[in-house]
Amino acid sequence: MSQRRQVFMATLLAAALLVTCVLPAERGVDPTGVGRLLGLTAMGEFKRVIAEEQADARRAAAEADSLAGLTVPR
């Protein structure tokens, strides 16, 4: 196999892994359905919920600060 072909195959494999494993497990995004089959999508969905809860908490804290008349740089 030529060098160029090897690099092409490696890139193809990386893209496939990104779509079938990394995106489901990290973001809960599973366009192919493979992530759910492997049990990875649940983990990504869990992480997304955690991230949303954290964002909500930050927003609530900022709101409370502004109500108290404080301007805390964040």
Next chain:
Amino acid sequence: MRRWWWGGVCLLWTSLLAAHEVPVGDRGFILEHPGALLGPFVYLGAKHMVTGADHLLYLLGVIFWLYRARDVALYVTLFAVGHSLTLLAGTHAGLAIEAHLVDAVIGASVAYKAAENLGWLERWWSHPPNPRLMTLGFGLIHGLGLATRLADFSLEPASRLPNPIAFNAGVEVGQLLGLGVMLLVMTSWRRAPAFARHARGANLVLPLAGLLLAAGQLSDSLRVELT
């Protein structure tokens, strides 16, 4: 100076990835889902391998002067057997070791391999240790590091067999992925006319990166003991 740029990149990568502990989301998911989770553990094993500089740097040192596929397979197998043994045995026994100390030794193993690649061991000792035995031995130590990482998930005794086996399988998958990229880069690098000159520099940067890892871990270890 231009040929040092990649050395800088390598060091930067090392310092960025040096602290590769288990991310909050991964840990939370495992804690909330007790029992056998084969898919996620394979994924986490591969992720741990690919996102951490220490194991891949050591592997890079190991394959640096291996030109034949048979030798690459032999050394990588020795390394894999070593870390599988301590990963599985350590997790099964519920082994608890100071993680930073193990990681410091892992950093030192990168430096050791580079010194071996530079031919310094023959200069220091009349009978340098057998490289195959050392690869197996350092594999055992890298496995201890993996076991402490897996212990972060505080596995239930009931899932102390399937999940570590899945994690170990993932580690091998991640190792093979990393190895594939390394071999791809190494073959084209070896064809370059300046390879001999670069090789010396690369093996000088490797121990620096390894010692950096070791020093970082030692200081973390001290900090943990002081607090």
